[in-house]
Structure formats: C-alpha cells, structure tokens
Amino acid sequence: MLRRKKSEQAQEVDNYLINKRSNARKIKRFTTQKHRTFLLAVFLGMIFITSLYFVSPVSNVYKVTVSGNHYFDDQFYRDLSGITDDSKYLLTISFLAENKLESDPLVEEATVIHEDHSLISIVIKEKEVVAYTYDSEPYLILKDGEKVAFEERYLEILSYIPFLEGYSDDDIKIITKGFEKLDQDMINEISEIHRYPFSYDDKMMEVIMRDGNYVYLSYYALPLLNNYHAIVSELKEPNKTNCIFVDEMSSSAYTSDCPFWTAEPSENSQNSTAESNDTAPLPQ
Numbered sequence: 001m002l003r004r005k006k007s008e009q010a011q012e013v014d015n016y017l018i019n020k021r022s023n024a025r026k027i028k029r030f031t032t033q034k035h036r037t038f039l040l041a042v043f044l045g046m047i048f049i050t051s052l053y054f055v056s057p058v059s060n061v062y063k064v065t066v067s068g069n070h071y072f073d074d075q076f077y078r079d080l081s082g083i084t085d086d087s088k089y090l091l092t093i094s095f096l097a098e099n100k101l102e103s104d105p106l107v108e109e110a111t112v113i114h115e116d117h118s119l120i121s122i123v124i125k126e127k128e129v130v131a132y133t134y135d136s137e138p139y140l141i142l143k144d145g146e147k148v149a150f151e152e153r154y155l156e157i158l159s160y161i162p163f164l165e166g167y168s169d170d171d172i173k174i175i176t177k178g179f180e181k182l183d184q185d186m187i188n189e190i191s192e193i194h195r196y197p198f199s200y201d202d203k204m205m206e207v208i209m210r211d212g213n214y215v216y217l218s219y220y221a222l223p224l225l226n227n228y229h230a231i232v233s234e235l236k237e238p239n240k241t242n243c244i245f246v247d248e249m250s251s252s253a254y255t256s257d258c259p260f261w262t263a264e265p266s267e268n269s270q271n272s273t274a275e276s277n278d279t280a281p282l283p284q
Contacts, residue, residue: 064120129148162191
C-alpha cells in the first residue's frame with residue numbers, strides 16, 4: 001500500500017514536471033513568435049515608409065548648383081553629371097557623378113557634395129583652353145599642348161578662345177609654352193591668331209584683339225600681352241584700328257603702319273607711342 005502511494009506520488013511529480021516543461025516551451029514559442037511578428041511588422045513598416053518617401057517629391061534633389069565653371073554654363077554640367085531635379089537625393093552617389101563629369105576631356109577635376117536641404121553642389125575645375133584650329137577636323141588646344149577633338153556640345157567655348165591658323169603640330173607644341181604665363185582673361189580677349197612671317201622671324205604672330213586692334217609679336221612675347229590694357233591706354237588714337245608691335249627683348253611696345261596697309265615696317269619707321277613695364281622673364 002505504501003509502495004503504491006510512493007509510486008503515485010512519483011507519477012504526480014513526473015506529470016507536474018512534464019506539464020511545466022510543456023508550458024515553458026509554449027511560453028517560449030509564443031514569446032519568440034511575438035518577437036518575430038514585432039520585427040516583421042517593424043520591417044514592413046520601414047519598407048512602407050521608405051517606399052512612401054521615395055515615391056514622394058520630398059525625396060528628390062531640390063536644387064543642383066554648379067561653381068568653378070568658366071567655359072560652359074551650369075546646365076552643361078548638370079546634364080553631364082546626370083543629376084536632375086527628378087534624381088533622388090539619397091540615391092545620388094557622389095563618386096559615380098564625379099566619374100561622369102571627369103570623363104569629359106575638358107574637365108580636370110570634379111567634386112559632388114551633398115548639402116543640407118536636399119541640395120547637390122558640383123564644383124568644377126576646367127582645363128585651360130587657349131585656342132581652336134583646324135587640321136582635317138577642328139580641335140581645341142589646351143594650355144599644356146594637348147589636343148581635344150571639337151564636338152558640337154563645345155560650341156559655347158568658341159566665344160572665349162581665339163582661332164589659331166598657320167602653325168604645324170610641332171609649332172603648336174612650342175607656341176603653347178608662350179601661353180603658360182598669359183592670363184586666361186587676356187586669352188578671352190583675343191579673337192584670332194595668324195602666322196605672319198617677318199624677315200627676322202618666320203613664326204611671327206598676328207594677334208587680332210576683340211577690340212579691333214592688331215598686335216604683332218613673337219610667341220615668346222605672349223606673356224607681355226598681360227599688359228595690353230596699359231599699352232592701349234597710351235595710344236594717341238584708341239578709337240581707331242591700331243597696329244601694335246611688341247618687342248620681348250626690350251619689353252616695350254610701339255605703333256606703326258599696319259603691314260596690310262604698307263610693306264613690312266623698318267626699324268626707322270618705328271614710332272614709339274606706348275611702353276610696357278613688364279619685367280617678368282619670358283618663357284624659355
């Protein structure tokens with residue numbers, strides 16, 4: 001009788017433990033399921049909110065600003081970067097846009113910055129272009145002597161640079177050294193450059209300025225054109241076409257009869273009317 005009671009008690013203990021373990025497993029499963037349901041709800045909520053954000057205009061780039069550009073307008077670089085007002089601000093990857101910009105042979109460096117309030121800032125550093133000319137096809141000449149094939153999209157740049165004529169590729173490599181110390185603003189004021197041989201220099205340049213004056217000089221003297229406005233201010237008749245001759249040896253300038261009016265002027269016909277104070281060394 002006693003043994004049976006002990007056996008019944010043991011069975012009751014076993015049943016109790018089994019039920020307790022079963023309840024613990026149920027509670028654990030319920031807690032785990034509750035956590036999973038909560039995480040799934042959070043995940044789905046985030047997807048829903050993100051979807052709403054990206055389909056709304058709020059996620060678009062508010063404005064694209066461009067700075068550092070000289071030759072081309074802002075829209076040129078917006079198009080080149082591929083960033084528009086419809087682009088998504090958070091999905092605009094800076095280095096991808098920079099690679100697109102720097103793929104253009106006239107762009108030296110580009111930086112794309114995410115600013116506050118959904119603004120994208122593009123900072124451009126352009127390569128310096130000194131002239132354009134024709135071989136079998138038109139091309140641009142950079143300040144470092146590199147040649148870039150002309151494309152229709154570069155049409156805007158022609159208003160800033162002179163047309164160069166009469167020089168071979170080897171000559172151009174030498175001539176570009178004369179542009180190294182010539183200010184870009186002064187390059188912008190030159191309309192055309194033609195080879196105009198004189199007896200003492202077969203590579204003499206005829207530089208036609210946008211104001212209508214003609215300047216004759218060696219390409220070694222090109223940096224002296226930085227003083228062009230000072231020279232013009234000394235002209236006796238600044239409102240008419242003047243032919244100005246620049247001598248790099250004496251760093252001086254004088255006016256004389258234009259070669260296309262008379263024969264090549266001799267040294268005796270030089271009428272010194274303007275002096276340059278430029279004492280900077282000429283390029284070697």
